[in-house]
Every structure is written in C-alpha cells, then in structure tokens.
Amino acid sequence: EALEELLKKHRFRYRRALIISESVFSMDGDKAQLAPLCELKERYEAFFLLDEAHALGVFGEKGLGLSEEEGRLGEVDLLLGTFGKALGSYGAFVVTSQTLKDYLINKARPFIFTTALPPLVLAVTKRALTLLPELKREREKLRGLSRFLRAKLGLAPDDTPIVPVVVGSEEQALTLARRLEExxxxxxxxxxxxxxxxxxxxxxSLTAAMEEEMLAPLVAEIRRFLAENS
Structure with missing residues (x-):
C-alpha cells in the first residue's frame, strides 16, 4: 500500500521508475509479495529489480528463486543474485534484457572498475550452477528444517532459511549469541x-546439511534465555 501511494503521488513526475525489492528479506526472513509488486510494475509502467540473494537455490523447481517458484520470472526486468550463500562461491550477477545489459556494462561504474573473478572461483560457480536443478531433495529438507525450527521457537510459520529470534536489547542479543557459541x-x-x-x-541461517536433532540444544538454550529475560 505504501508503494502504491508513492507511485500515485510521484510517478507522473518522472520518465522512468524502478521498483526494487528483495525476494526473501535478509533480516526478518520473510518473503516479498511478488504478485502485487508485478501488478504495480505493469500499472505504472515501471521497471522491477528483484534481489534473489537469499532465495536462489532454495525456491523454485530448478532452484532459481522465489520468482521461479511463483511463476514470475518473465515479469522481473532485472534479477539480481549472488554466487555466495547457497552456491558456496562468491561474486554476483544480474539477469536482464540485452538493452539493459549493454547499459550496465557501459554505465555501471563499480562494474567497469571491478576485476574479473579468479578462474578457480568461476569453475566452482559453474559446477554449482550445474548441480542446482538436481538439488530438489535438499531444498525440500531445508525448507522443512525452517518450518520445524520456527514451530519449536513459537515463531510465525515460514520456510525460508533465515530464522530471526528477536530479543530486544543489544546486550541481550550479544549475551545469547555468546551462550549459543559456547x-x-x-x-x-x-x-x-x-x-x-x-x-x-x-x-x-539454516543449511540442508543440518538435522532436526542438531537443533535441539539450540532450541532449548533460546527458550531458556527468553524465559529468564521475559
């Protein structure tokens, strides 16, 4: 609603507009509502940039992200992703039209002055991308772990790999982090x-290499801490 109000108020002043969103938000681990974002993009003739950094490898039949999962790949004008996180490498990419690609190559100063990734990193990334469509079982397991952990901690249901435990003060967060590290x-x-x-x-941050039993001490300690500080 806030985005729509901004577009209503300001869109007519500009030749172009760009809607930007993450697909999975990095601090709360919740998902963007892609359907209304795509609808607003069409209605107000805007470009849509979607950052799939935390959804790539986790969602979609081939692991291409939330836009693939929801059948919205064709409605995203610039799809941003990372070779880190799920792919286990580093670097980043953008998938877009040839016109926008040419524009970025010639106008994006950080890209122009960035050196190429090392050949070894490129080989690792290429192999990870090859494996990505085959990891359906791992994706299902990871999302199941997220649902399991959220239920055990009494959090709102979801299935993203980022699970936030809000404790309030900085001191409390640091104390709990130290206790879990121990x-x-x-x-x-x-x-x-x-x-x-x-x-x-x-x-x-969860991974498909984890098991539910591994999370039991973590759940117990978080519950204990929250009870002590409620």
Whole structure:
C-alpha cells in the first residue's frame, strides 16, 4: 500500500521508475509479495529489480528463486543474485534484457572498475550452477528444517532459511549469541542500525546439511534465555 501511494503521488513526475525489492528479506526472513509488486510494475509502467540473494537455490523447481517458484520470472526486468550463500562461491550477477545489459556494462561504474573473478572461483560457480536443478531433495529438507525450527521457537510459520529470534536489547542479543557459541552454534547478533532500535536479534541461517536433532540444544538454550529475560 505504501508503494502504491508513492507511485500515485510521484510517478507522473518522472520518465522512468524502478521498483526494487528483495525476494526473501535478509533480516526478518520473510518473503516479498511478488504478485502485487508485478501488478504495480505493469500499472505504472515501471521497471522491477528483484534481489534473489537469499532465495536462489532454495525456491523454485530448478532452484532459481522465489520468482521461479511463483511463476514470475518473465515479469522481473532485472534479477539480481549472488554466487555466495547457497552456491558456496562468491561474486554476483544480474539477469536482464540485452538493452539493459549493454547499459550496465557501459554505465555501471563499480562494474567497469571491478576485476574479473579468479578462474578457480568461476569453475566452482559453474559446477554449482550445474548441480542446482538436481538439488530438489535438499531444498525440500531445508525448507522443512525452517518450518520445524520456527514451530519449536513459537515463531510465525515460514520456510525460508533465515530464522530471526528477536530479543530486544543489544546486550541481550550479544549475551545469547555468546551462550549459543559456547554450545557450538554461530548465530550472530544483529544490532542497530542494521535493525531498528529495540529489535536486536539473532539471525539463524539454516543449511540442508543440518538435522532436526542438531537443533535441539539450540532450541532449548533460546527458550531458556527468553524465559529468564521475559
């Protein structure tokens, strides 16, 4: 609704408009509503840039992200992704039309002055992309782990690999992160200004290599901490 109000108020002033969103939001682990975003893009003749960094490899029949999962790939003008995270390499990419590709090559200063990725990294990335469509079982397992952990922690249902545990103060977030690290879990504390004041949290990132049993001590410690500080 806020985006639509902005477009109603300001779109007529500009020749072009660009709608930008993540598909899976990095701090809350929730999903963007792609259908209304695509509808607004069409209605207001805007470009749509979608960052699939946290959805690539996790969603879609071939692991291409939330836009593939929801049948919206053809409606995204610039699809941004990373070779890190699910692909286990590094670097990034954008999928777009030939016209926009030529524009970015000639006008995107950070790209122009960036050196090429090392050949070894490119080989790893190429292999990961080849494997991606075959990892359906791993995707299903990962999303199941997310549903399991969220249910155990009393969080809203979802199936993204990012599970936030909001504790409130920075001190509490740091304390809980240290306690979990002592148990062998790396769950970094996310504090302002990355998140709003009063919403410091632990950001738990799941992988398909985990099992439900591995998460039991983590769940118990988080529950214990929240009970002590409620």
């Amino acid at each position: 148990l062998g879990y790396f769950a970094p504390a996310i504090r302002p200004p990355t998140v709003p004041p009063g919403t410091a949290r632990l950001r738990i």
